[in-house]
Amino acid sequence: MKKRSNAPFFWLLFGAGGVLSALLGSALVLITGLATPLGLGLHSDFMSYPRMLAFSQNFIGKGFVFVVIALFAWHAAHRIFHSLHDVGIPHGTPSKIMCYGSALVMTLVAAFSLLRIGFY
Amino acid sequence: MAEAPRMIEIQVLRYRPEQESEPVWQSYQVPFTEDMSVLQGLQYIKDEIDGSVSFRWSCRMAICGSCGMMINRKPSLSCQTFLRDLFPGPVKVEALDHLPIERDLMVSVEPFVKKLESIKPYLIPKEERTLAQGEYLQSPAQLAAFEQYSSCINCMLCYAACPQFGLNPDFTGPGVLALLHRYNADSRDGGKAERMEILNAEEGVWSCTAVGYCSEVCPKGVDPANAVNQNKINSAVDYFARFFPKKGGLI
Amino acid sequence: MKSQIDVKTVRRPYVRPMAGWWKGNAFFVRYMVREATAVAVWIYALVLTVGVLRLGQGEAAWNGWLDAMKSPLSLSLHLVLLVSMVVHTYSWFEIMPKTMAPMVINGERLSAERIQRTGWSVAAVAFVVTLLLAVWSQA
Numbered sequence: 001m002k003k004r005s006n007a008p009f010f011w012l013l014f015g016a017g018g019v020l021s022a023l024l025g026s027a028l029v030l031i032t033g034l035a036t037p038l039g040l041g042l043h044s045d046f047m048s049y050p051r052m053l054a055f056s057q058n059f060i061g062k063g064f065v066f067v068v069i070a071l072f073a074w075h076a077a078h079r080i081f082h083s084l085h086d087v088g089i090p091h092g093t094p095s096k097i098m099c100y101g102s103a104l105v106m107t108l109v110a111a112f113s114l115l116r117i118g119f120y
Numbered sequence: 121m122a123e124a125p126r127m128i129e130i131q132v133l134r135y136r137p138e139q140e141s142e143p144v145w146q147s148y149q150v151p152f153t154e155d156m157s158v159l160q161g162l163q164y165i166k167d168e169i170d171g172s173v174s175f176r177w178s179c180r181m182a183i184c185g186s187c188g189m190m191i192n193r194k195p196s197l198s199c200q201t202f203l204r205d206l207f208p209g210p211v212k213v214e215a216l217d218h219l220p221i222e223r224d225l226m227v228s229v230e231p232f233v234k235k236l237e238s239i240k241p242y243l244i245p246k247e248e249r250t251l252a253q254g255e256y257l258q259s260p261a262q263l264a265a266f267e268q269y270s271s272c273i274n275c276m277l278c279y280a281a282c283p284q285f286g287l288n289p290d291f292t293g294p295g296v297l298a299l300l301h302r303y304n305a306d307s308r309d310g311g312k313a314e315r316m317e318i319l320n321a322e323e324g325v326w327s328c329t330a331v332g333y334c335s336e337v338c339p340k341g342v343d344p345a346n347a348v349n350q351n352k353i354n355s356a357v358d359y360f361a362r363f364f365p366k367k368g369g370l371i
Numbered sequence: 372m373k374s375q376i377d378v379k380t381v382r383r384p385y386v387r388p389m390a391g392w393w394k395g396n397a398f399f400v401r402y403m404v405r406e407a408t409a410v411a412v413w414i415y416a417l418v419l420t421v422g423v424l425r426l427g428q429g430e431a432a433w434n435g436w437l438d439a440m441k442s443p444l445s446l447s448l449h450l451v452l453l454v455s456m457v458v459h460t461y462s463w464f465e466i467m468p469k470t471m472a473p474m475v476i477n478g479e480r481l482s483a484e485r486i487q488r489t490g491w492s493v494a495a496v497a498f499v500v501t502l503l504l505a506v507w508s509q510a
Contacts, residue, residue, distance in 0.1 A: 002321035008356035011326070021412050022463040023494055025456035027501035029415060032422075033449025037441040041502075043509055047437060049430040056426060065423060072416035079409035082329050085287065086406070088390065102413070106420040113427035137383035193396065220384030228384050261475065283399065286389050330466055331402050343469075350472040 010078050010100070017075025020068065028068065056117050069110040070103075077103035125151035128203055129210035130161050132173060135221045143221060146170075147210070152203040158211065159187050159198035162225075175225040182339055185275030189225050190214040195280035195337045218279055218286035232276055235292055239300040239318055246310030262307040269302035269347055271340040278334035278344050284327050291327040292318060294334035294344030301347040304354075319355045326355070405462040411455030414448070464490025 035042045045051065055061040081099040085091050130150050135143040148169050150161045159177055166173050178184040180199045187198040192212050203211065219227035278294040285291045292300075300319065304312045318324050328348045335345040393399035425436035439445055467490050468483035475481070 002317050002323070004317075004320045004359070005322040005324070005326040006359075007322065007326035008352075008359035011352060012356060017412070018459075018463055021456065022460040022490075023497040024501060025412065025415070026453060026460060027498045027505075029449055029453045029456050031502070031505050033415075033418070033440065033452060034446065035505075037437075037446060041506060046505070046509060049426075049433045052426055052433065056423070065419070069416050069419050069423065072412050072419075076409040076413035076416060079406055080413060083403075083406045083409065086283065086329070086393070086403070103416075106416055109420050110423050113423045116427040135385055137385070138381040143385060143387075217387070218389075220386050222382060222384055264475070264480070265473070283389070283392050286392060329406070330469060331399070332466065332469055333398050333402075335469070336398060345469045346471075346473075349470045352470070353472075 010074070013071065013074035014078035015075075017071035017073070018079075020071045021075055024068070025072070053117065056114060057120050059119065062114050062117070062119070066110055066114055070107045073103040073106040074100075125153060126207065128152050128161070128207055130158075130165065131210050131212045132162075132165070132224065133212075133214035133221075134173070134224055135215070136172070136223060143214075150203075152207075154204050156203050157199050158191055158196075158201045158203060158206070158213065161203055161211070162198060162213070173225075174223045183273055185273035188216050188275040188277050188280065190217055190280065195277040197275060197277070197339050200339060216276055216280035218282065218289075219276065227276070229276070231289065232274075232279065232293070232296070235296040236274070236299065239292075239296055239303075239315060240311055241299050241303060243303065243306065243309050244311030244314065245308070256308045258307055265307070266302050266305035269298050269305065269342055272299055272302075272342050272344075273340055275339065277337045277339065278342075281333040281337045283331060283333075284329060288323070288327060290323045292321075292324055294328075294348060295342075297325065297328075297351065298342050298344035298347035301351060304351075316355070316358050319351050320358060324355070325349070325351045328352075404458065405466075408455045408459035408462065411452045412459065415452050415456075460494045461491070464494065 031042065032047065034040065036044075036046045056065055077099040081091070081095060084095050084099070089095055127149050129147055131145050131147045133143045134140075134146045148165045150164050150169075152161060152164075157180075159175075159180065162173065162175055163177075166175075175187070175189070175198075177187040177199065179186070182197050182200040185197075188195060189198055190196070190213065191198065191201050192206065195216060198213070203209075213225065215221045215225045215227050219229075219232075222228055272295055274295065276295065278298075279285050282291070282294055285293045297319070300315055303309045304315060320326075325348050328345075330345065330349055332345045335343045338344060393403050422436050425432040440449075464487050468486045471486065473480060
């Protein structure tokens, strides 16, 4: 009897994160990493503390931030895990811990921080 | 008056286990005409220059799947690759990638054949059928659902193309998984459950990373990349369906 | 007449190494570039994680993060991340037809080109809508 792989679980996260990052990744990088810091098309206070706090305290805003961080992280972890295998680093425990472990850490830190920020 | 034929250099990666420890390149000058395939070039070499060159071939018309080899680093059928398109050369010919070389351009086929046999490549009836019930009837749509995947000629070009198979020879591989899908997708077949074990294993669909080169090189348009990757969804559904009750349940 | 002859095989199958398998093959290079976009997604997730951490630590910490995002290093990094995200979007929908079971609509098989173009169009719309939402949210 061949052993059933647990890949489907991680693959679904990879797929969801892949779709989300494919649809929103470019815009989010542009907004947060270029437009806001440079004041291009957006006011310099677009991501000011009061505004971002309000966004993250909002139930939907909080959910959005969490989903983006978590799915992006799990998508990347799964793909990097397989890419390491492609360049000669086998599917071993060290590789799994590095990749999926980092996604888990990001997920937990994001969850903790978002809960800490509180709700309205 | 006949023109002097054009010459092309064909370099063959030789390997004779009884005389060398590692493969070695050997070069041949071959006169060719516009209609000659690489296979005919090799046949010229064997007939006129060096009878020791070993290679498989049969039909000369891209249907038997015997003559697969790397031609200028691309998995190709030598009977379907033409010297005129590779001129001025040199044409580099090696045994199919990712498979152990037995001799010259011949690779070990046994593991592939064993995998083919392991997937139950035959119709498993959904229920007992008597002769009196007559033949199965199938609509054009039902035929279309699996026909493309039945075009495989077992040439193994997709295995030479697949880096995941190269990195892990235990991977069931594109061609075998395409054949598995051919049976699952056939309306006459009821053996999907029996084949799930192969799909669900790490060496099943989950070794595939959608490189897609297999479909790129397939001479018959089987599209094994599609066969494998659409079954990731089936395998994932099967993975989670375990947790739901079957008796009058949701699935 | 039976004879027992022990024939020693000369078979010694030769296994070729896989190192550098993707180099020199345009198809494989494209594949590796596609897969490498995951590094950008990972880095960006990390940037956002740190951001959200700083947000939770209070205004001073958050403003520190905002200042860091203005540094030349951060700006050039995000330029690279942006390019990578675009490559990810393009390559994601490029491979999408291979991941789907064949679909027949009105008697015609849904082509790979149709699926790709639909994906790219939806992505372009999502991009524009997100930017517009951002701009309008400032009103």
